[in-house]
Amino acid sequence: MTAPTLAVGVIGGGRHGAALADHQAPLPDVRIARWAASPGGADVPFVREFAARIQVPFSREWEAVARDPELRAILVLGEAGSATAAAEAALGAGKAVFCAIPAATRMEEMNRLTGAASGGRGVFLAGGTVRLSPGGRAALALIGTDGFGPVHSVFASMRLPIAGNGDRLTSAQRPVLDDAGWDLLDFVAAAVPAQASRVHAHLDALFGSGAMDTAVSIIRFENDVIATIDVARCLPASFGASADGDVEVEVIGGREAVRIEPGATAVRVHAAGTAVRPWIDAPVISMLSELAAAATGGTPAGDRVAEVRRAVELMEAIRAASARPGART
Amino acid sequence: MTTPVKAGLIGCGSIARSAHLPALRTLRDRVTLVAAADLNVDAARAAAGPWGAEAYTDGREVVARPDVEIVVIATPEAAHREWTEAAAAAGKHVFCEKPMASSLDDADAMIAACRGAGVQLMIGHSRRFTRRYMEIWRAIDRGEIGAVRLVRENERRPGARAGAPGYYTGAHWTGDPAVSVGAALTNGIHEADLLRWFVGSEPVAVFAEQKITVEGNRGVPDFVTWTVRFANGALGSSEISNCLPPGYPAFHQFEAYGLRGAIRARDHELVSLTWFREGAAEYPESTHILLHNQTAYVREHAAFLDAVRGGRPLPMSPEEARAALRLALAAVESAQAGRVVLLADESSRAVRA
Secondary structure (H helix, E strand, O other): OOOOOEEEEEEHHHHHHHHHHHOOOOOOOOEEEEOOOOOOOHHHHHHHHHHEEEEEEEOOHHHHHHHHOOEEEEEEEOOOOOOHHHHHHHHHOOOOOEEEOOOOOOEEEEEEEHHHHHHHOOOOEEHHHHHHHHHHHHHHHHHHOHHOOOOEEEEEEEEOOOOOHHHHOOOOOOOHHHOOHHHHHHHHHHHHHOEEEEEEEEEEEOOOOOOOOEEEEHHHHOOOOOOEEEEEEOOHHHHOOOOOOEEEEEEEEOOOOEOOOOOOOOOOEOOOEEEEOOOOOHHHHHHHHHHHHHHOOOOOOOOOHHHHHHHHHHHHHHHHOOOOOOOOO | OOOOOOOOOOEEOOOHHHHHHHHHHHOOOEEEEEEEEEOOOOHHHHHHHHOOOOEOHHHHHHHHOOOOEEEEEEEOHHHHHHHHHHHHHHOOEEEEEEOOOOOHHHHHHHHHHHHHHHOEEEEOOHHHHHHHHHHHHHHHHHOOOOOEEEEEEEEEEEEOOOOOOOOOOOOOOOOOOOOOOOHHHHOOOHHHHHHHHHHHHEEEEEEEEOOOOOOOOOOOOOOOEEEEEOOOEEEEEEEEEEEEEOOOOEEEEEEEEOOOOOOEHHHHHOOOEEEEEEEEOOOHHHHHHHOOOOOHHHHHHHHHHHHHHHHOOOOOEEEHHHHHHHHHHHHHHHHHOOOOOOOOOOOOOOOOO
């Protein structure tokens, strides 16, 4: 007798959705049952295509999917800025929810999410692609060991194409902090379990799109760790980076140090042509796996609500710091 | 054939041994060492011996020699002003290791002394003479990436190894709080100079954090990270770490993003051999390549000799070195005060003559 498959609903598309749509059956005991566009509907064309690719029903009604009684788990992907409403609705309906994009970018959103997570029967999970990449996981495991020594510093950088992510994302006009910045802050929040004591930041529009395409910040934490976080949509088309970003992260400890470049883990497939499976492929499968475990009674790793709250606090602090004299031209 | 320029060396420590003396050796048809001084007489003798030069324990004896035409100063930066003023007063041209000084007052005095004496003063910002940075500057100067908007250079160096007097330990002058300001000057002066050079604008705001990470450090910040806002709106940033464990690749990692393109250069990608051992990967040559970029030192000394003997302009004025120092010192001030340091426009300010 085989275990029943878990029916999962997906809300949103984006780069994560593109990676997910490459898999007809990403996990043996998980079935993608419905796929809805993000609240706001900006990603309708892409999500429709993704759903068709894996032959699941597409819906414009994200709330209906979030509350669908057939679904026990909801994976929230898609456009940054749309996640809070989707996650809130699904948590309220008692679902296990994994949020791959910023579950909240403001404390007001975070408080709504916290209320939904604590008031219902749902389980809330979240995590960005850097943290969930094989390198990110290994790094976080390593720095938790005695042999690593005290963490001195964290450096995290992400470079994205100036033009945004082609036909998959609608986020080129969003502040890069609220989008890709989340992936790095999520990793930093997991790597440094402390509050920020001093933050300096530049949020700027440097590359001609008019959007806040650059976010460079230095954070000193109460435990004396210093993090430098540098994210920008600054790559010219000729650079050849994937739309998933060119990422590097270093964590330097008292006795050991670790450097990860998630992009280096991309799978290059040589067939009739040459294709590169996006480096976020593995993190997206990890999200689905964690979601399935939580939905079937497994214990979520760590207090994700608290970690997301800390990442949102860092975002707020960065915004505040960027308004101080000297931060802007 | 012209007679080689006669040089005196003050300070015979690690940078003299690893960089300046080998560079002078390469240029021996154009320059010859006739005198070397160091408080450590053995170091002075080791420097002087191969040249048949005189060894001294007091730099004043080098400066006083009538045959010395140029003085190469390779002491810690706290002593740069003293020896520059002494050399200039004696009519000697001065080549001085970076950073120019440990204060702007000292830098101004050095410029004034050399200008007043009519002698050349060049500060050894060796990275400007490194092939890759020369190529990067030419590409930017040709407009190949458009206006530069975002620049980053990170630097990683391994910590002390057993039996070696590593940077920022008590066994090395960089770790002596009496003479060393820390990573913002010792390493960061390179980044300060490169950011200015590539952005092509003056800094207007600096924020920095620094800390101590090297085991055995006696109180000199060995880690620094900073962001710089330039007058043209561009952003620059650097992070320097000196405590990496053995086996971690040493590198200078540079990236510049412009409105029409990008340039990236990573030293650790030039290291072809990665040695995977149980539990670790090692990059056997990375430190060697990074710290012994001999051709850069040869180029900077050759350029100085061209100015002294050939009447060519210096490739980098002392005012440029002072500007880099100003940026690095602002970073130190920011880190100490925990706030942004705003830099006033100095474009109309004449350096004391």
